[in-house]
Every structure is written in structure tokens, then in C-alpha cells.
Amino acid sequence: VVDEDDLAGHLDDLEFALLASDVELSVAERIIDRVEATLLGETRRRLSSTGDLARDALREALYDTLDVGDLDFIEAIEAGDDPAVVVFTGVNGVGKTTTIAKLVRYLDRAGYSSVVANGDTFRAGANEQLIEHAEALDVECIHHEQGSDPAAVIYDAVEYADAHDVDVVLGDTAGRLHTSDDLMAQLEKIDRVVEPDLTLFVDEAVAGQDAVNRAREFDDAAAIDGTVLTKADADAQGGAAISIAQVTGRPILFLGTGQGYDDLEAFDPEAMADDLVGE
Amino acid sequence: MVLDDLGESLRGTLDSLRGKSRIDEEDVDEVVTEIQRSLLQADVDVGLVQDLSEAIRSRSLDEEPPAGTSARDHVLRIVYEELVDLVGDSMELPLEERTIVLAGLQGSGKTTTAAKMAWWFSTKGLRPAVIQTDTFRPGAYDQAEQMAERAEVDFYGDPDGDDPVQIARDGLEATADAEVQIVDTAGRHALEDDLIEELEAIDRAVDPDDTILVLDAAIGQAASDQAEEFDRAVADGVDGVTITKLDGTAKGGGALAAVDQTDAEIAFLGTGEGVKDVERFEPSGFVSRLLGM
Numbered sequence: 001v002v003d004e005d006d007l008a009g010h011l012d013d014l015e016f017a018l019l020a021s022d023v024e025l026s027v028a029e030r031i032i033d034r035v036e037a038t039l040l041g042e043t044r045r046r047l048s049s050t051g052d053l054a055r056d057a058l059r060e061a062l063y064d065t066l067d068v069g070d071l072d073f074i075e076a077i078e079a080g081d082d083p084a085v086v087v088f089t090g091v092n093g094v095g096k097t098t099t100i101a102k103l104v105r106y107l108d109r110a111g112y113s114s115v116v117a118n119g120d121t122f123r124a125g126a127n128e129q130l131i132e133h134a135e136a137l138d139v140e141c142i143h144h145e146q147g148s149d150p151a152a153v154i155y156d157a158v159e160y161a162d163a164h165d166v167d168v169v170l171g172d173t174a175g176r177l178h179t180s181d182d183l184m185a186q187l188e189k190i191d192r193v194v195e196p197d198l199t200l201f202v203d204e205a206v207a208g209q210d211a212v213n214r215a216r217e218f219d220d221a222a223a224i225d226g227t228v229l230t231k232a233d234a235d236a237q238g239g240a241a242i243s244i245a246q247v248t249g250r251p252i253l254f255l256g257t258g259q260g261y262d263d264l265e266a267f268d269p270e271a272m273a274d275d276l277v278g279e
Numbered sequence: 280m281v282l283d284d285l286g287e288s289l290r291g292t293l294d295s296l297r298g299k300s301r302i303d304e305e306d307v308d309e310v311v312t313e314i315q316r317s318l319l320q321a322d323v324d325v326g327l328v329q330d331l332s333e334a335i336r337s338r339s340l341d342e343e344p345p346a347g348t349s350a351r352d353h354v355l356r357i358v359y360e361e362l363v364d365l366v367g368d369s370m371e372l373p374l375e376e377r378t379i380v381l382a383g384l385q386g387s388g389k390t391t392t393a394a395k396m397a398w399w400f401s402t403k404g405l406r407p408a409v410i411q412t413d414t415f416r417p418g419a420y421d422q423a424e425q426m427a428e429r430a431e432v433d434f435y436g437d438p439d440g441d442d443p444v445q446i447a448r449d450g451l452e453a454t455a456d457a458e459v460q461i462v463d464t465a466g467r468h469a470l471e472d473d474l475i476e477e478l479e480a481i482d483r484a485v486d487p488d489d490t491i492l493v494l495d496a497a498i499g500q501a502a503s504d505q506a507e508e509f510d511r512a513v514a515d516g517v518d519g520v521t522i523t524k525l526d527g528t529a530k531g532g533g534a535l536a537a538v539d540q541t542d543a544e545i546a547f548l549g550t551g552e553g554v555k556d557v558e559r560f561e562p563s564g565f566v567s568r569l570l571g572m
């Protein structure tokens with residue numbers, strides 16, 4: 001049987017490693033509790049040390065946390081309305097607009113046409129940014145003037161897609177912090193009026209403990225179907241992925257791995273779990 | 280004292296020391312564990328948290344509380360002193376002619392901060408200008424121009440340019456009348472060698488009085504390595520740190536690692552998307568926030 005004192009030491013080390021990887025504290029504690037429950041009472045297999053057993057159990061717990069809510073982006077697009085509407089949400093500067101540009105390219109390669117809609121009618125330079133991406137990618141960009149109703153922009157894009165037989169509408173929203181009641185209410189309204197087929201939450205791999213708070217608040221305002229984790233190229237440990245998956249119960253779909261249009265990878269829960277336990 | 284109004288759990292732990300005049304190892308461990316939790320939840324670097332815990336633990340046990348001081352107040356004072364020491368002073372910004380370069384990770388808030396700082400200097404009676412050298416991000420020129428307009432400050436950029444170093448040179452010349460010239464740069468991270476080299480070149484061309492690293496309050500444990508690389512890239516090292524997006528719930532603890540790595544001081548705090556949503560850094564309020572007050 002696993003020695004409880006010996007195990008406690010290993011679990012402390014593992015919890016610390018999770019925190020050092022940016023897994024949020026309460027999420028890390030929950031995962032370590034689970035590892036402990038799995039191991040207590042377990043008969044120690046010959047030749048395997050408690051440390052190895054604990055690491056294996058942790059890898060399993062991390063994998064289970066990440067491997068949630070079966071969702072394939074292209075299947076969801078297929079199953080959605082015609083056109084399928086995807087709305088992107090998240091706090092300021094995480095990479096929503098850039099991710100939309102990358103997904104235009106991704107959809108095009110998969111044989112789907114798209115139109116982008118600039119629901120960010122707030123930030124300086126937001127129209128110019130999305131228009132420039134759309135020009136580079138040769139798709140239409142629907143936009144209104146600064147200060148106008150974001151839901152109306154996305155609605156217009158749906159009409160455009162209808163009229164021009166475009167498969168997918170990618171709707172951008174302004175970055176906002178979850179502490180802004182007005183802006184979160186606006187997001188709820190966009191969700192209610194637009195009724196997107198998919199709401200993708202965008203957050204960044206360099207995010208720390210706050211990932212839990214914002215995932216929870218954004219999920220409350222406009223239910224999250226999946227997450228895109230950007231800036232995975234910045235050498236962060238990416239524990240935010242664990243925090244977000246735990247809070248939303250929804251999968252991470254893609255990793256952003258750079259600023260170019262091709263810098264988008266399918267998320268691999270197994271590779272991430274291995275990375276986090278230091279394989 | 281600032282720490283009178285501590286976070287709930289930390290206060291609970293310290294309250295158990297109320298009335299005690301001597302403190303034993305078990306008491307200290309309990310307090311240290313709570314402080315560790317608060318700091319880790321604030322994204323303070325795990326290595327720093329360990330060092331800090333050790334310092335608090337040994338000082339609490341070794342140092343004799345001054346006469347008439349309860350064990351609780353003694354520990355409080357030690358925690359406060361250690362944290363204030365780590366956070367450091369607010370960066371000095373003499374109100375005279377200066378050139379400032381802003382650098383940082385993608386999306387951390389540089390362009391917004393450039394306009395905010397310009398606005399701040401203008402309220403101090405100085406004439407500022409923003410120079411946008413980001414030729415990479417779509418819409419960067421328009422964003423900076425519009426933000427400068429909102430801040431009512433001079434602006435230089437070249438929407439057709441593709442050499443940030445040349446734009447920086449031209450911008451310094453074109454805005455020579457301005458007393459404070461703030462050079463915005465494209466976002467980059469530590470592993471992008473070509474972009475780090477580009478920053479080195481901009482820094483050489485501008486030869487700024489201050490280089491300020493702009494950090495998102497929500498950045499996690501990556502802050503330390505990132506800060507180290509930026510500090511290495513610029514000739515005189517990073518002088519200051521500005522923490523953005525403090526209007527959210529993130530505590531900004533990543534800035535401690537940045538300050539520790541670069542010997543910089545914190546200059547400004549960003550508290551919103553508007554040009555006026557900026558404050559000068561003030562250590563004690565920031566320490567309170569770190570501890571979850």
C-alpha cells in the first residue's frame with residue numbers, strides 16, 4: 001500500500017509544479033485531491049515508486065480535465081445554421097481578431113468560405129485592423145462606424161452571407177474585462193440577438209491565475225462552446241488551459257502559435273498533459 | 280498600517296495570533312502558508328514566493344518583537360516590510376525633456392499606454408508626442424493615431440513604412456518640438472529572436488532616457504523570463520514597468536518578478552481603455568492588492 005507520508009510529500013511537489021505552470025490555485029488543489037483519492041488504498045505495484053505513481057495519476061487527471069466536451073470545429077460548422085455563425089469573446093488583447101484571421105485561412109483550406117464581421121465598434125483602430133486582415137485574406141469585412149451596435153454588424157454579416165452563399169460568419173467582439181458590468185451586459189445582448197452556432201472564448205497561454213475568473217464570467221454572459229489558447233509560442237507553461245477547461249467543462253480547440261495566418265494548431269490534450277507533468 | 284485591512288483568510292490566520300506575545304513555529308507556518316496562497320493567487324513568481332516565505336519565517340522566529348508589540352503586529356510588520364522591499368519605490372519621472380521607449384509582449388497594452396502616458400505628461404505642463412513604430416500589426420498606425428488624438432497630443436507614424444528603426448529616427452526629428460517623446464513598438468516575446476534584435480536596433484537608434492516594459496496585470500509565471508530577455512535586449516536595461524488592465528480582477532503580481540529581474544521600478548498603472556485611465560504607481564496600495572484586500 002502507498003505510504004501516506006511519502007505520498008503527501010510527492011503531492012506537495014506536484015501541486016507546486018502545477019502552480020509554477022500557471023494552473024489556478026483552487027483548480028490545482030482539486031486536481032491534487034483527485035490524485036490523492038486515486039492513490040490512497042492503491043497497492044503499490046512492484047518496481048514503481050510512489051513518485052512515479054503520483055505523476056502517472058496526475059497526468060491522467062490533467063488529461064481528463066482537458067479531454068472534455070467532444071467538439072470538432074468543422075463538424076460544428078457543418079451542423080450549424082447556414083451560414084454558421086461563430087462569435088469570439090474574451091478580455092482585451094488576447095488575440096481574438098488575429099484568431100479570426102487565422103480561422104478564415106483554416107476554413108478556406110477546409111473548403112468553406114467565410115465573411116468577417118467587426119463587432120468591435122469600440123477600440124481605436126479596430127475597423128482598420130480587421131479590414132486589413134480581410135484584404136490580405138481576400139474575404140469581405142462587414143463593419144459599421146465606431147460607437148454603433150455590435151449585434152447589428154454581425155446581423156448584417158449574416159444577411160451578406162445569406163445573399164452571397166457564404167458558409168461561415170466570424171463575428172469579432174471588442175475586448176472587455178469581466179469586471180465591466182455594462183460591457184458584459186452588451187455581450188449578453190450580442191449572444192441573445194445573434195444566437196451564434198458557436199461561441200469561442202479566446203485567452204492567452206501566458207495568462208496566470210485570473211484565467212479562472214474571466215472564463216467563469218464570460219461563460220455566464222455568453223455560454224462558451226470551446227476555447228482558443230493564443231500565444232502558445234511565448235514559452236509559457238500554459239496551465240491556463242487546465243484552469244479554463246476545468247471552469248467551462250468545454251474543450252480547448254486550437255492553439256495560437258504565432259502572429260502569422262498559419263500559426264494555428266489543433267489542440268492536443270495528451271501532449272499538453274505530458275508537457276505539464278514534464279515529459 | 281496598510282496591512283490592517285488584510286485579505287479575509289490572511290486576517291483570520293493573523294487574528295489567531297491576537298493577544299499572543301510569543302509566537303511559535305506552528306503559528307508562523309500557518310501565517311506563512313496563508314501569505315503564500317495570497318501571493319501565488321496574485322501571480323507572484325513561485326521562486327520569489329519561496330524566498331519571501333523563508334525570510335518571513337526566519338525573521339518572525341528570530342527577531343524579538345519590540346516591547347509592547349503583539350506577536351500579530353510583529354508578523355504583520357515583517358510581512359509588510361518584506362513586500363514593500365520587493366515591490367520597490369515608484370519610478371522617478373522628472374518633469375523635464377525625455378525620450379521613452381515602450382516595449383512588451385503582444386497585446387499587453389503598449390499603444391494604449393503610450394497615449395495615456397502622453398496625456399499624463401500633458402497634464403504636468405509638458406508637451407508630449409507619440410511615435411508609432413509598429414509596422415507589423417494591421418491597424419497599428421490608425422490605432423495609435425486615434426489614441427493620440429483622444430489624448431490631444433502630437434503624433435508621428437508612417438502608414439507605408441516598413442522599417443521601425445527608420446520610423447523611430449524620422450519620428451524623433453518630426454516631433455523635435457515635443458518635450459516628451461514616447462516611442463511605441465510592436466509586440467514581441469522573448470523567443471522571437473528577430474523581433475528582439477529589432478528592439479535592440481530601435482533602442483540603439485532612439486537611445487531613450489527610459490525604457491518601460493508594459494505588462495498585463497494577468498500575466499502568469501512567464502513574467503520573469505520575459506522581463507529578463509527584454510532587460511537584456513535594451514542597452515541600459517529596462518528602467519520601468521507599467522502594469523495594465525488593473526481594472527480587472529488580476530492582481531499584477533507578475534510585475535514583482537519583472538522588477539526583481541530588471542532592477543526596474545514600477546511607473547504607472549493602467550486602469551481602463553481610456554487615455555485618462557492611468558495612475559502613478561503607489562507601493563502600499565499595490566501591496567494591499569497583492570494580498571487580496
Ligand SMILES: Nc1nc2c(ncn2[C@@H]2O[C@H](COP(=O)(O)OP(=O)(O)OP(=O)(O)O)[C@@H](O)[C@H]2O)c(=O)[nH]1
Pocket residue numbers: 090091092093094095096097098099120123173174175176230231232233234255256257258259263385386416466468
Ligand atoms: N506571439 C503571438 N502573438 C499573437 C498570437 N495571437 C495574437 N497575437 C498578437 O497579439 C496582439 C493582440 O492580438 P489581437 O488579435 O489584436 O487581440 P484582440 O483580442 O483582438 O484584442 P482587442 O480587440 O484589443 O481586445 C497582436 O499583436 C497579435 O499579433 C499568437 O498566437 N502568438
Ligand SMILES: Nc1nc2c(ncn2[C@@H]2O[C@H](COP(=O)(O)OP(=O)(O)OP(=O)(O)O)[C@@H](O)[C@H]2O)c(=O)[nH]1
Pocket residue numbers: 092093123175176177383384385386387388389390391392413416419464465466467523524525526527548549550551552556
Ligand atoms: N480594461 C483595460 N484595457 C486595456 C488597458 N490597457 C490596454 N487595454 C486594452 O488592451 C488591448 C490591447 O491594448 P494595446 O494598447 O493595443 O496593446 P499593445 O501592447 O499595443 O498590443 P500590440 O501592439 O498588438 O502588441 C486593447 O483592447 C486595449 O484597449 C487597461 O488598463 N484596462
Ligand SMILES: [K+]
Pocket residue numbers: 510515516517518541542543
Ligand atoms: K535595469
Ligand SMILES: [Mg+2]
Pocket residue numbers: 096097098120126172173174175
Ligand atoms: Mg480585437
Ligand SMILES: [Mg+2]
Pocket residue numbers: 389390391413419464465466
Ligand atoms: Mg500596439
